[in-house]
Amino acid sequence: EVKLVESGGGLVNPGGSLTLSCAASGFCFSCYDMNWVRQAPGQGLEWVSTIATAPNGPTYMYHADSVKGRFTISRDNAKNSLYLQMDSLRVEDTAVYYCARGGREADLWGQGTLVTVSS
Amino acid sequence: QSVLTQPPSVSAAPGQSVTISCSGSSSNIGNLHVSWYQHLPGTAPKLLIYDNTKRPSGIPDRFSASKSATSATLGITGLQTGDEGDYYCGSWDSTLTAWVFGGGTKLTVL
Numbered sequence: 001e002v003k004l005v006e007s008g009g010g011l012v013n014p015g016g017s018l019t020l021s022c023a024a025s026g027f028c029f030s031c032y033d034m035n036w037v038r039q040a041p042g043q044g045l046e047w048v049s050t051i052a053t054a055p056n057g058p059t060y061m062y063h064a065d066s067v068k069g070r071f072t073i074s075r076d077n078a079k080n081s082l083y084l085q086m087d088s089l090r091v092e093d094t095a096v097y098y099c100a101r102g103g104r105e106a107d108l109w110g111q112g113t114l115v116t117v118s119s
Numbered sequence: 120q121s122v123l124t125q126p127p128s129v130s131a132a133p134g135q136s137v138t139i140s141c142s143g144s145s146s147n148i149g150n151l152h153v154s155w156y157q158h159l160p161g162t163a164p165k166l167l168i169y170d171n172t173k174r175p176s177g178i179p180d181r182f183s184a185s186k187s188a189t190s191a192t193l194g195i196t197g198l199q200t201g202d203e204g205d206y207y208c209g210s211w212d213s214t215l216t217a218w219v220f221g222g223g224t225k226l227t228v229l
Contacts, residue, residue, distance in 0.1 A: 035218065037164075044121070044223035045156070045164065045207050064217055098163065104211065105154035107175060109163040 002026035002108060004099045009113030016089050020113060022082040022099030030077040033103035036084045038095035039112075046095075049073035049084060052103060067093075089117045122147065123208050125221035132229050136196040139224045141208030142189065147219055149189040151211050155182075158223075159204035167206075168193065198228050 008020040020036070036048040051073045052060040061073050072085040082099055094117050100106035124142040131137045143149065155168035166175055168184040171191065183194045191208055208221040 037218075044205070045158070045209075045220045047209075047218035047220060050218060062216055062218075100164075102166075104152050105166055105169040105209070106156070106164070107166045107169065109165070111163050 004101065004108060004110035006097065006099050006110045006113040009097065009115045011116045011118065012089055013119050014089060014091055014117055016117070017085070017087045018089065018115060020084040020086065020097055020099075020115070022110060024080045024082065024099075024101070027101075027108075029075075029080040032101050034073075034075060034082045035100045035102070035106060036071075036073060036082075037098045037100050037106070037109075038093075038115075039098070040092070040095040043095075048097070050103075051075050051082070053077075086115070089115075091117050093117050121222040122212060122215070122219040123210065123221035125206075125208060125224045127222070128225045128227065130227040130229055131198055133198055133200060135198050136194065137198065137226065139193045139195075139206050139208075139226070141191045141193070141221050143191075143210060143219075144189050146214040147189075147210040147212040148186065148191055148208075151213065153184070153186055153191040154209045155184055155191075155193045156207045156209065157202075157204060158207065159201075164207070195226070200228050202226060203228050 033052040035050045050062045070088045074083045096112040098112045099110040101108040156164045158164040171186040205223045212219045
């Protein structure tokens with residue numbers, strides 16, 4: 001079955017850190033760009049980060065201005081896994097974080113993992 | 120304030136049709152592909168349209184889309200109560216070097 005499963009969410013204090021993981025299965029993980037997209041309570045979808053991999057070439061990473069310098073996207077193709085290292089977390093980072101496959105469009109999404117930043 | 124502009128809500132009766140607009144600029148919709156997503160309560164977002172007008176396999180032809188200049192439109196015909204949810208347009212923005220979404224449109228099937 002083709003799927004993405006996120007994990008690692010939870011409650012964290014402001015200023016704290018958390019690492020999200022996304023396990024991919026059923027498809028060629030290394031063949032696709034991957035993304036993190038979040039949805040804060042009562043808000044719309046917000047793109048967070050993209051990691052693009054060119055065959056035999058460098059890996060490109062892009063981050064939204066709202067998380068630049070605090071969040072880092074990475075991937076381990078051998079483990080079919082995507083990660084989001086989140087540091088210096090703020091209350092406004094509270095959201096459901098989705099892992100999504102694709103470059104120009106996201107054609108496969110996980111169910112999401114909830115991150116709550118609160119004291 | 121989203122880079123792509125959508126109406127906050129639309130509504131129609133079962134069996135009727137609706138359209139949802141998405142307005143952008145030359146940095147995104149005007150020169151790059153648009154995609155549309157359906158986000159029903161309690162579920163993961165689902166890709167409805169890619170490359171401006173194409174439907175992934177499994178998406179019924181009740182869903183269609185078009186693009187003109189810096190705007191795009193999603194159309195849904197034969198509305199069903201199960202279509203109630205939020206709909207988002209998305210595109211890459213070459214100036215921001217970022218993926219951008221519209222603010223989302225809440226569809227109510229009366």
